[in-house]
Amino acid sequence: MSAQAGQPTQGDGRGSSALRSSTLVINPSAVQPARYRSPWRDFVRRYARHRLAVVATVIVLVLAGVAVTASFATPYNPHKQDYGALLQPPSAAHWLGTDDLGRDSLSRVMLGSQVSLAAGLVAVGLALALGLPLGLLAGFRRGWWDDVIMRITDAFQSFPFLILALAIAATLGPGALNGMIAIGIGFTPGFIRLVRGQVLSQREQEYVLAARTVGVPDLRLLGIHILPNILAPILVQASLAVAAAIIAEAGLSYLGLGVQPPTPSWGSMLRIAQGYLTTAPWMAVWPGAAIFVAVLSINLVGDGLRDVLDPRLRQ
Amino acid sequence: MGAFLVRRLLLTIPIVFIVSVVVFSLLHFLPGDPAVLILGQEATPQALAALRARLGLDQPLLVQYLRWLGNLLRGDLGRSLITNQPVLEVILSKMPPTLELAIGAFLVSVLISVPAGIVSATRRGRLPDYLATTFAFAGLSIPHFWLGIMLLLLFAVQLKWLPASGYVPLWENPTQNLKVMILPMIATGMRESAIVTRQLRSSLLEVLGQDYIRTALAKGLREQVVLVGHALKNAMIPVLTVSGLQIAGLLSGLVITEQVFSIPGFGRLLVDSIFNRDFTMVQGGVLVAALMVVTVNILVDILYAFLDPRIKLVTSEAV
Numbered sequence A: 001m002s003a004q005a006g007q008p009t010q011g012d013g014r015g016s017s018a019l020r021s022s023t024l025v026i027n028p029s030a031v032q033p034a035r036y037r038s039p040w041r042d043f044v045r046r047y048a049r050h051r052l053a054v055v056a057t058v059i060v061l062v063l064a065g066v067a068v069t070a071s072f073a074t075p076y077n078p079h080k081q082d083y084g085a086l087l088q089p090p091s092a093a094h095w096l097g098t099d100d101l102g103r104d105s106l107s108r109v110m111l112g113s114q115v116s117l118a119a120g121l122v123a124v125g126l127a128l129a130l131g132l133p134l135g136l137l138a139g140f141r142r143g144w145w146d147d148v149i150m151r152i153t154d155a156f157q158s159f160p161f162l163i164l165a166l167a168i169a170a171t172l173g174p175g176a177l178n179g180m181i182a183i184g185i186g187f188t189p190g191f192i193r194l195v196r197g198q199v200l201s202q203r204e205q206e207y208v209l210a211a212r213t214v215g216v217p218d219l220r221l222l223g224i225h226i227l228p229n230i231l232a233p234i235l236v237q238a239s240l241a242v243a244a245a246i247i248a249e250a251g252l253s254y255l256g257l258g259v260q261p262p263t264p265s266w267g268s269m270l271r272i273a274q275g276y277l278t279t280a281p282w283m284a285v286w287p288g289a290a291i292f293v294a295v296l297s298i299n300l301v302g303d304g305l306r307d308v309l310d311p312r313l314r315q
Numbered sequence B: 001m002g003a004f005l006v007r008r009l010l011l012t013i014p015i016v017f018i019v020s021v022v023v024f025s026l027l028h029f030l031p032g033d034p035a036v037l038i039l040g041q042e043a044t045p046q047a048l049a050a051l052r053a054r055l056g057l058d059q060p061l062l063v064q065y066l067r068w069l070g071n072l073l074r075g076d077l078g079r080s081l082i083t084n085q086p087v088l089e090v091i092l093s094k095m096p097p098t099l100e101l102a103i104g105a106f107l108v109s110v111l112i113s114v115p116a117g118i119v120s121a122t123r124r125g126r127l128p129d130y131l132a133t134t135f136a137f138a139g140l141s142i143p144h145f146w147l148g149i150m151l152l153l154l155f156a157v158q159l160k161w162l163p164a165s166g167y168v169p170l171w172e173n174p175t176q177n178l179k180v181m182i183l184p185m186i187a188t189g190m191r192e193s194a195i196v197t198r199q200l201r202s203s204l205l206e207v208l209g210q211d212y213i214r215t216a217l218a219k220g221l222r223e224q225v226v227l228v229g230h231a232l233k234n235a236m237i238p239v240l241t242v243s244g245l246q247i248a249g250l251l252s253g254l255v256i257t258e259q260v261f262s263i264p265g266f267g268r269l270l271v272d273s274i275f276n277r278d279f280t281m282v283q284g285g286v287l288v289a290a291l292m293v294v295t296v297n298i299l300v301d302i303l304y305a306f307l308d309p310r311i312k313l314v315t316s317e318a319v
Helices: A039-048 A051-069 A105-141 A143-158 A161-172 A176-203 A206-213 A218-254 A266-274 A282-309 B002-028 B034-039 B045-055 B061-073 B087-122 B127-141 B144-158 B174-208 B211-218 B223-245 B247-260 B266-275 B279-307 B309-318
Strands: none
Touching: A039 A051, A039 A282, A051 A105, A051 A282, A105 A143, A105 A176, A105 A218, A105 A266, A105 A282, A143 A176, A143 B002, A143 B279, A161 A176, A161 A218, A161 B002, A161 B247, A161 B266, A161 B279, A176 A218, A206 A218, A218 A266, A218 A282, A218 B144, A218 B247, A266 A282, A266 B144, A282 B127, A282 B144, B002 B061, B002 B279, B034 B045, B087 B127, B087 B174, B087 B223, B087 B247, B087 B266, B087 B279, B127 B174, B144 B174, B144 B247, B174 B223, B174 B247, B211 B223, B223 B247, B223 B279, B247 B266, B247 B279, B266 B279
16 A cells, blocks of 8 residues: 555555655645634634623623613613602603602613723723732832732732722712722732732743843833733633622712712612612612622623633633 | 741731831821811811821821821720720720621521532532532622612511611620521621632532542442541631631621611721711721731631641741
């Protein structure tokens, strides 16, 4: 048996003529070049396998759409008080009922999504803006930079997160933005720790040593080489932190230290609703359900991202 | 063990120092003059001057800090700006309901998470596992204060089985106390149980894959004996650490839970003090909360080293 043109060479177990003559004949047309698959398409293909994460992504996109359009696309004016329709149960006119001032609950839940989603994004954005450079610095420089940054991080992690946020909100004064800043500061130590750990695991890798050997400057090494390699766990952590920030903002608003009236937020709506549990129990159901759906969806998206981007993290 | 303990305590000193600086700074980060913010715009210059002197605001910052730190080391956290009572005394008087709630929430989380984690790990990929992981995921996503309000709605308003409020101390009327405290304990414990269920599932799965488990099963030991006697004992070590480290999250949770259920504890004191602009009380409360977390973290580390000698060796070398 000889290796024929157009046929891939195969051994038959008894020794082929190609092997016997130590000559391997390969037909160039039979060798397919490895098909290039873009990382983005690869990511989408793998993410699409997680049906729950895909459903959650759709819900998050719908929520984002509601938040973006809520300023002009609610069924009623969310601030308009109607004293002829106080504490109405859900009906055809008001799908989720009305509150103690006759305002449409659905419109207020829709507008409340703005504050919650903004809180998630602003707080996590701030935590990343502080945590990423500090974590990179601590992990890359080591030495006393690392010691100082990590001891401060340890100290901030000793404050119960909400109590730190309360203290900051008390110092800066109640308000939506101050609440978001407080939550962002509360999340920063977690990001510093994560980024530092990732940098530590990368800095001894061969590609970093090689880059150093050829004299790549530190800043370029960090930004161009190390950062892309540690982005996946940071992205996953950020998505999960958005969910936690939404709950934290709702908690601050529930306590009266977040968004101030008349702007509705899911947390402040819950605070008002608790006074009407006996007469209008539905008022307490919708804002909480909205928080639950939003947080659950974002957590599922984060879980899906973790599976796709960094399977090692999945336990 | 002694050397480990000393190193661990030494590591705590800079942390406590930074905590003290942050807490001290709280009053000084107030936008504008703290005395005006506390007393209001209508306050007389004499009253403002008196308050500045009382808070030591007329002294250089370093002197203020050192004086504050000196008082702190003697257990003096200052006096309430509203009631003039010693801050530490007031905080300690509000601790019993908070500690009861924390212990109760911890028990609830153990009662739920240990069976859920075991079932989930031993029936991996089957219905009980899916149910337990779904529960854990939902438990992590549900805002516990909303869960508390929903529990109130169901058990206090609709079914009228439990009171919606009316806290009495445990030693005065244990039955009434438990009736009031059970719902907040469940509401707060749910999140912790979700975290512990996930942790127990993953650590148990890891342990169940170890050689010594296979050996134990191969020599004919019953599955339950191997699970409880061999696997669970080792799987519980990381779970214990995670539970201990949840103390910060638990304290945060209790602040809102106490508000939802009108429990006159430490968290409610803190929130009330913020609204009353009682900044010395806020300072004292934040400091006590942080020191509680630092203390529990040390205890967890020591317990961890005690339970797992390998950790002690590694940590001692790493520190």
